[in-house]
Amino acid sequence: MFAKILIANRGEIACRVIRTARRLGIRTVAVYSQADADAQHVRQADEAYCIGGPRPQESYLRGEAIIEVARQCGAQAIHPGYGFLSENADFADAVETAGIAFIGPKAATMRKMGSKAGAKDLMHAAGVPVVPGYTGQDQSPEVLQREADAIGYPLMIKAAHGGGGKGMRIVRTSAEFAANLESCQREARNAFGRDRVLLERYVEKPRHIEIQVFADAQGHTLHLNERECSAQRRYQKVLEESPSSFLGQELREAMGAAAVAAARAIDYVNAGTVEFIVGQDGGFYFMEINTRLQVEHPVTEYVTGLDLVEWQLRVAAGEALPLQQDGVRQDGHAIEVRLYAEDPEAGFLPGSGRLERLRLPTPDTHTRIDSGVVEGDTVTIFYDPMIAKLIVWDADRPRALARLREALAQCEITGPKSNIEFLERLSRHPAIVDGTIDTGYLDRHLEEFVPPPGGVDTTPETDLMLAAAVTRLLVQERDTREQAGASNDPTSPWAIADGWRLGHGGQRSLAFLHRGQRLELRTHGSGGEYLIEQADGAYAVAGARLDRDELSLRIDGRGRRFNVLEHGRHVVVHDGQQRLALEPVAMFEAAQASSSAHSDRVIAPMPGRVVVVRAAPGDAVTAGQEVMVIEAMKMELSLKAPRDGTVAEVRAAAGDFVEGDGVLVTLAPPG
Known part of the structure; x- marks a missing residue:
């Protein structure tokens, strides 16, 4: 086993790895950006080193800086967590070249799976069902448009080197394709550094089922059963659970066998996740393999009784898997939700700021909290706004849902707005209670979960x-x-x-x-x-x-x-x-000014970086027309004209950083 490891990540996953390593007697080294100097993973590690500025490109995406820290402090292995460089084959190669173990699959495996297009081709050759689509090298807009028309609509555009719901668009008509392609490529380029996309037929009302796989260097491969992640909003998972109420035993075994075959086909080693979409008829299709640990891995740990991070460390150190397939148990039901600093009533706008109050349930045998922050910490604008993962377990699904509701009722966050109320409504909604939700349900019926702003009846009970x-x-x-x-x-x-x-x-x-x-x-x-x-x-x-x-x-x-x-x-x-x-x-405090006072201004909803400017002084615009796009919290926000009019000023250019509530575009007075 390793004596010292470096964690090339931040937040709750870094804290999670530190806890497991400490239990195994392994010393831990954290790296951090200037924005994370006081972060919990820095405080909890045995050693910590600053590697650059607050933006990921200045710190957590600087592989050479991370490796240099590992060399200087004598770390024998690097754990990449998830996100950032966790699925970057060049980084994995550089780690191995430096004589340091990479806690994850080999770079060659990553390269096979790092491209969704290449992964689909490999899986098709291995006999794993795949969705019809286009994965070709020719990425010209004309070829992509032609291939999309040949596949038929609806179809999905997906970033070939992405994950986490970034760089994905559903297109329902040929006329919508070009604009969605441009947006998808830009988002992929900003998030992953590459803008290659693939096209695939969109399966209506699918379920999202993923299979946790594990393999060691001795040639043993097994799966740890499934997780269902069908509750999604804009491809971002909202609620994850294991086992899936949708799968019968026959389908469960077939998908598990397909996942193991997929892992063996690419000589997989360490933890990975094979993701499938499943149609209403039970037909399942390969989507991708995530060559890392997933955010939702705690639900698998709860129902199997295993520590997947410990397995990662042991396998990376050359040990064999401790179980055979028939030794994997599945006990009870586990559910995970993610508490975010975001405002569901404002389109789930990410938030930032100091956590003035953070109250979460006390962990016990039925409740687990994975968090990278404590009360008094700050949620910054530079990273994902997740505050904590709340995971519950009980003997069956109805009791696990009851545990989830009870745990959410104990949560309170003061400072940035949060999604707690949204999650409470979700946990009681018939689509969740009855286990019928599909991946598009939330987007189709969001009004059932989030009260509309300024709704007809805002009077409290x-x-x-x-x-x-x-x-x-x-x-x-x-x-x-x-x-x-x-x-x-x-x-x-x-x-x-x-x-x-x-x-x-x-x-x-x-x-x-x-x-x-x-x-x-x-x-x-x-x-x-x-x-x-x-x-x-x-x-x-x-x-x-x-x-x-x-x-x-x-x-x-x-x-x-x-x-x-x-x-x-x-x-x-x-x-x-x-x-x-x-x-x-105060009783005599004046009411807030009407929003109409801002009808001549386009305001930044939060701090961020301007990605593109679509209007210039003198341009005529219509209400709802996109005039600027800013990037914040790893997502793009479209800013639109509040009314018909003429642009008077544009106060920011592409690449500028802007403050929250700053005026970016003004319109000339009517008339």
Whole structure:
């Protein structure tokens, strides 16, 4: 076994490798960018070295700098994690040339699989079913258009050297092909450094099933069963689980055998994932082999009881696989979701900023948290905005889903917006509960999971609203008592927070913001006994008590209990089914200005780099027309004209870095 390894990655996967290595008595070396100087993987490793600037191209994609650190510190092996250089054959070659073990497959294998086009050809020759398509070397727009028309629509354009949902487009008509091709190639070039694409027939309403494979240098290859990843939005996996409720035993065995055959056909060694799309009729087709560990590997670890990172280290050190195929168990059901700093109600716009509060469930036999951040850390604009992976396990799927809902109810993130509410709705949706979701369902029915901005009814559920208001009142009263107790006159009548005024009963007014809407309430009483008036009526609250993070009370005689997840700058309450997050504001604070005030400006939704400018001063534009594209958080964001008009100014050029909320394009006043 190795004495010291270097982890050429960041975030939760780097922390995951560090934990496993420490358990095996292996010293760990972290590399980091200037943006990650205080990151958790830096703090947890035995040694850490800065390798460059904040952008991946300046640090985590600098293979020569990583290898030089390994040489200097005496690391015997490099673990690439996932993303960045994990599937870069040139990097794997350079590592081996330097006399350092690469914890993953050989470069020759990567080159076979690094191109989706080449991989499809290999699999077809090996007898593995593949989707009809074009994988040729000629990448001229004319040839690609002709091949697309011959394959037929709908079809998918895919980056040949990509992954993670980047560089993928569905095209439904011939007229849409050219624009989608240009966008796909640009995104692939920015993300992977190569813009080659392949074309393939798009299977309607497919399931996404992947098989975890493992092989050692002694020629042993096996699979560790399947994971289903059909819950996706724009090709990004949202929920992963094992086993799949869609597969019967016969289909499971057939896909497992095909995955093993695929791995053997390319002399695979170490961890890999063979990905298939499966039609509604049960027909399955090879998509790609990811020559690395996958983000969703914890669900496989839960149901098999195995540590896949430990297997990676042992196999890379020359050891044989510890099991035969018939020794692989499948116990219970595991589900994983990813908590992101993103705003689902704003098109899942990635977020950044300091994690002022990060509350996650306490890990136990049923719940696992994989995270690369802690409360107080910052989610930067330079990398993927994932905060943590939440993984749950139980004896069967219904109980695992119940565990997931319970765990999500305990999560709260203050700082950047998060996707927790979206995940809670997802975990209760019939398409998930019944196991019928396909890879396109979320994109077709997103309104079922995300309330539309400024929707018709943004009024919170009454009991949740009352619980939030009572929490605010009780906290105000508690704070007033504590301040009085620390003063020179703790018995002063001014220390009583009951709103009493000379000659009449006390009244306190509260104001909150909820999804941009202002909510106002009038309250009477104190000490847990209140009359609360809001737009739809008045409610009597009695016996209200806030005990740590649990609120109990009676509303018009009905007993209720709520979890209070936050009561500082925000008030967040949860009833076990849904949550309500409110932002307290001053009662007489002016309402936010109408969005129409910005109708003459195109504003950067977040910090990023300008990729392309599509408008110039004097150009006539129509509402919704794309005027600029910026890249942030490893994705492209299309910025569009807010109305018909004439461009007055363009304040950024391609390649410029821009700040969030910065004005990038202005329109001339109407008329």
